[in-house]
Amino acid sequence: MALLEVRDLSVEIATSRGTGFAVRGLNFALERGQTLGIVGESGCGKSMTALALMRLVPENARIGGAILFDGEDLAQADEARLCQIRGNRIAMIFQEPMTSLNPVHTIGRQIAEPLMMHRGLDAASARAEAIRLLDRVGIPEARRRVDSWPHQLSGGQRQRAMIAMALSCGPDILLADEPTTALDVTIQRQILTLIGDLVRDSGMSLILISHDLGVIAETVDSTVVMYGGMAVESGPTARVFAGLAHPYTQGLFAARPQLGQGAGKRLATIAGVVPDLVDLPAGCAFAGRCRLAVQACRVAPPAPQDLGLGHSAACLRLDAAREPAA
Amino acid sequence: MLLWTAIHGSHGIAAAIPREPIAVQIAAGAGVSVFLFRRFLTFLGTLVGASVVVFLVLEVLPGDPALIMLGTEAQADTLAALRKKLGLERPPLERYFDWIGGLVTGSLGMSHTYSVPVANLILERLQVTVPLAAMAITLSTALALALGLYAAARHNRPGDYGVMAFAQLGIAIPGFWFAILLVLLFAVVLGWFSAGGFPGWGDGFWPGFKSLILPASALALAQAAILSRVTRSSVLEVMREDYVRTARAKGLTRRRTLIRHVLRNALIPVVTIMGLQLSNLLTGTIIIESVFHLPGLGRLVFQAISQRDLPVVKDVVVLFAAMVVAINFLVDMLYAAIDPRLRLHDD
Numbered sequence: 001m002a003l004l005e006v007r008d009l010s011v012e013i014a015t016s017r018g019t020g021f022a023v024r025g026l027n028f029a030l031e032r033g034q035t036l037g038i039v040g041e042s043g044c045g046k047s048m049t050a051l052a053l054m055r056l057v058p059e060n061a062r063i064g065g066a067i068l069f070d071g072e073d074l075a076q077a078d079e080a081r082l083c084q085i086r087g088n089r090i091a092m093i094f095q096e097p098m099t100s101l102n103p104v105h106t107i108g109r110q111i112a113e114p115l116m117m118h119r120g121l122d123a124a125s126a127r128a129e130a131i132r133l134l135d136r137v138g139i140p141e142a143r144r145r146v147d148s149w150p151h152q153l154s155g156g157q158r159q160r161a162m163i164a165m166a167l168s169c170g171p172d173i174l175l176a177d178e179p180t181t182a183l184d185v186t187i188q189r190q191i192l193t194l195i196g197d198l199v200r201d202s203g204m205s206l207i208l209i210s211h212d213l214g215v216i217a218e219t220v221d222s223t224v225v226m227y228g229g230m231a232v233e234s235g236p237t238a239r240v241f242a243g244l245a246h247p248y249t250q251g252l253f254a255a256r257p258q259l260g261q262g263a264g265k266r267l268a269t270i271a272g273v274v275p276d277l278v279d280l281p282a283g284c285a286f287a288g289r290c291r292l293a294v295q296a297c298r299v300a301p302p303a304p305q306d307l308g309l310g311h312s313a314a315c316l317r318l319d320a321a322r323e324p325a326a
Numbered sequence: 327m328l329l330w331t332a333i334h335g336s337h338g339i340a341a342a343i344p345r346e347p348i349a350v351q352i353a354a355g356a357g358v359s360v361f362l363f364r365r366f367l368t369f370l371g372t373l374v375g376a377s378v379v380v381f382l383v384l385e386v387l388p389g390d391p392a393l394i395m396l397g398t399e400a401q402a403d404t405l406a407a408l409r410k411k412l413g414l415e416r417p418p419l420e421r422y423f424d425w426i427g428g429l430v431t432g433s434l435g436m437s438h439t440y441s442v443p444v445a446n447l448i449l450e451r452l453q454v455t456v457p458l459a460a461m462a463i464t465l466s467t468a469l470a471l472a473l474g475l476y477a478a479a480r481h482n483r484p485g486d487y488g489v490m491a492f493a494q495l496g497i498a499i500p501g502f503w504f505a506i507l508l509v510l511l512f513a514v515v516l517g518w519f520s521a522g523g524f525p526g527w528g529d530g531f532w533p534g535f536k537s538l539i540l541p542a543s544a545l546a547l548a549q550a551a552i553l554s555r556v557t558r559s560s561v562l563e564v565m566r567e568d569y570v571r572t573a574r575a576k577g578l579t580r581r582r583t584l585i586r587h588v589l590r591n592a593l594i595p596v597v598t599i600m601g602l603q604l605s606n607l608l609t610g611t612i613i614i615e616s617v618f619h620l621p622g623l624g625r626l627v628f629q630a631i632s633q634r635d636l637p638v639v640k641d642v643v644v645l646f647a648a649m650v651v652a653i654n655f656l657v658d659m660l661y662a663a664i665d666p667r668l669r670l671h672d673d
Contacts, residue, residue: 056574079579087576094575099568104590104665113586114576149666165576 001071002029003205004053004173008065009075011048011057011229013277020277022048022061024229025301030173035199035206037220037237039213041252043274045229046209047095050177053207054092055082070172088118091166095178097158101150107134107161108146111168118169133164138194156187160194167198174199177209192219213256217241222310225249228275228285230301235311245313247321248286284315292317361662361669369655376647377426384640386418395438395634408438412637429644439635447626447638448645454524454622455615457534459607461542466549467600471589473550474557474596479584481562489554496551501610505544505617512540522619541618545610549603556599560592567591593664601657605650 011023023045030036038046051057053067055074067074069090074082086092091114094100102110111133112126121129127146134142137160150158159179166174176195180188196219199206208220216223216237223240225233225248233246244250251270272289275281281288283298290297296316304312315321385391392408393400413421428434434444477489513521519540525533564570565588573587574580611624623642630638662669 054575056571083577083579085577086574087578092575094568094572096568100572102569102573102587102591103667105587113573113578117577151667162572165572 002068003032003034003070004030005068006053006065007068009049009052009067010064011045011052011061012064013058013061015060015278018278021229021280022277023052026065026224026226026229026231028224028231028234030205030207032172032205033203034222035208035220037216037223038207038209038226039211039216039223039252040226041211041274043277044226045277046211046226047177048229049226050092050175050207050209053175054086054090056086084118087114087166087171088169089171090173090175091169091171092175092177093159093162093166093179096182097155097162098182100162101158103150106147106149107153107158108148111146111161111165114165114168129168130164133168134161137161137164137167137198138190139164155183156191159183159187159191163191163194163198167202170202171204173205173207175207175209178211179208180215181211188215195219213241213253225252228280229277230285230314231304232286232315233311233313234304235307236309239307239309239311243307243311243313245307245311245318245321246286246315247290247292247317249313250321251289290317292320362659365655365658369651372651372654373648376651377429377644378422380640380644380647381418381422381425384636385414385421390414391636395636397634425640429641434641435637437630437635437638439630439633439638444638444641448623448642451621451623451626453527454538454620455608455611455624458538458542458545458611458615458620458622459604461535461538462545462549462607463600463604465542466546466553466603469546469550470553470557471596473554475561475584475589477554477558478561478565479580486558489558493551493555496547499547501544501548502613502617504547505541505614508540508544509618522617524620524622537618538620541614541620544617545607545614549607553596553599553603557592557596560595561588564588564592590664594661597657597660597664601653604653608646608649 006026006028009023009026010021013020013022026045026049028036038049040046048057048061052061052063053074055063055067055077057063063075065075069085074085077085101107108127108130111130112121112123115121115126115129116123119126131142131146134145139145139157139160145153145157150161153161163179174195179195180191183191192215195206195208198204206220208216210216220237222235223233223237224231225240225246227248233240233249235243240249241253244253248270251268254268255270257267270289275285275288281298283296283300284290284293284302287293287297294317302314302316304314305318306312307318390405390409392405392412392414396405396408409415413424416424432445434448436442437444437447440447473489473492477486480486509521512518520537524537527534561584565584570583570587573583578586608624611622612628613624614620615622615625616628623645627639627642627646629635630642
């Protein structure tokens with residue numbers, strides 16, 4: 001049995017303009033110790049998916065489907081049970097280390113908090129453990145830094161402190177939502193390396209959410225490409241990147257900036273904009289921007305097509321997509 | 327930065343990439359005392375400014391203080407005697423420093439109408455006004471924090487609407503009228519409290535305390551109403567912060583998140599308004615003390631003004647100013663206690 005199995009997950013958001021579908025019919029499974037990447041552009045539902053797994057979606061959002069964690073459906077769990085799981089067995093790090101730490105508590109206190117709550121440590125041993133964790137995530141002079149306020153740390157150090165906090169109770173799953181997006185490029189690499197090391201050392205599973213294909217390609221075992229709240233392509237990372245089956249994945253891949261591309265050359269883009277989640281098209285969400293779209297694409301969302309070895313893509317025009325673009 | 331890299335670069339994981347620099351950290355203790363010292367200087371400066379204004383308005387601007395005190399019908403020799411008694415024939419600068427010296431040493435001169443030292447008069451009245459103000463602010467703060475948190479936790483639900491309706495009512499009702507209603511209900515109908523007066527602290531704590539309950543409630547109502555609205559909106563704003571989501575992701579319950587992560591961050595605007603309200607409260611005592619016949623500072627200044635007892639007016643006004651400035655100083659210190667970021671980056 002997979003450690004985490006997501007079945008037909010949906011997140012509906014009630015807005016003043018009607019119901020928005022942030023996530024629709026999402027399925028994936030995560031084995032213990034495995035790493036999974038969710039990739040897509042802004043507004044594709046990847047962050048909402050992460051929040052849904054923690055049941056931390058905004059109050060106007062409703063979750064559907066099943067989130068089977070170690071056999072238990074978190075979509076049905078009550079608040080008290082969720083509080084036992086959050087930060088303890090599933091931990092999360094966020095995109096903005098600047099604003100994700102509480103400015104009025106020292107980082108030591110913030111790291112000690114889940115330890116005292118979930119592990120029942122007293123203040124002194126929680127503090128000692130916080131120092132050990134800060135040291136583990138590579139913060140120099142951890143013994144002194146434990147009493148620092150968040151504003152006294154740099155962005156990279158704050159993200160390290162966030163990671164220490166997420167790791168404190170030895171979670172089964174680490175959810176990392178764009179953990180490096182807000183950081184300098186040089187720091188991004190260090191943080192990703194750190195997360196990779198920690199995942200390997202502790203044997204926990206990782207769900208890494210990113211819009212950066214390079215980050216995904218290097219970090220995770222399997223990949224889900226999301227668009228318009230749905231998985232358009234998924235499978236082992238190597239196969240997804242070698243196959244690039246879905247026209248959207250192809251577009252995403254073509255749009256990434258590359259070194260040595262030549263100065264003055266424009267980056268390739270995917271024409272059009274992300275569909276409005278409140279007013280989604282009846283068919284494939286990508287049809288409006290797809291160079292291969294035909295009438296059938298606009299009728300109903302295409303079902304995932306099995307491409308073998310766990311690789312699948314939800315597209316009716318996979319054959320046409322295989323031909324190089326004219 | 328170069329120096330930093332030189333010190334710390336050696337034990338970095340990736341030597342080629344400089345590790346993120348540690349933000350320059352001033353020793354926390356030094357930062358706090360610098361902050362307090364600067365705030366204290368501002369405190370003193372404001373106090374001197376206030377005393378100059380009071381002195382200028384009452385003693386230097388055209389118009390004879392003795393004539394104001396005795397009225398236009400006064401005899402010339404009486405006027406001259408009072409001028410001499412008040413020391414008005416001396417140069418203003420000398421009089422000002424005499425006055426300030428007196429304020430510092432506690433010898434404040436004599437009240438014209440009561441013929442007792444102003445210092446005694448003020449000390450006696452403070453025993454009513456300070457407990458009254460303290461009770462009112464404690465009551466209003468406790469009420470406001472509880473109601474504000476409750477309303478925010480039940481945002482857009484009936485509990486929230488109920489609190490907001492109470493707040494609206496509290497703001498709309500004038501304090502003196504509410505005071506009269508309180509007297510009607512609790513003194514006249516129920517007979518739990520006396521309708522006014524103050525027995526003093528001589529008979530122990532309870533009789534004095536009891537006589538201040540109704541006036542303090544009357545003072546607290548409007549304050550609590552405003553403060554609960556401020557608390558509610560501040561809490562609602564903080565609840566949208568990323569670190570609140572972090573706290574929830576750590577497994578904290580809603581209630582615990584509210585108390586441990588939201589409340590303290592939400593306190594800054596609350597404390598600001600509280601400071602302003604305390605100043606208002608002091609002036610509010612002038613009316614409420616009159617309604618309840620309390621021998622407090624507010625009533626003293628009211629009577630002194632109507633009896634043109636300028637020495638009393640001058641000293642009480644400067645005392646009020648000092649209290650307001652002291653409250654602001656206290657608020658500044660509270661800011662620093664609440665938010666560590668304000669300890670180093672003031673102004």
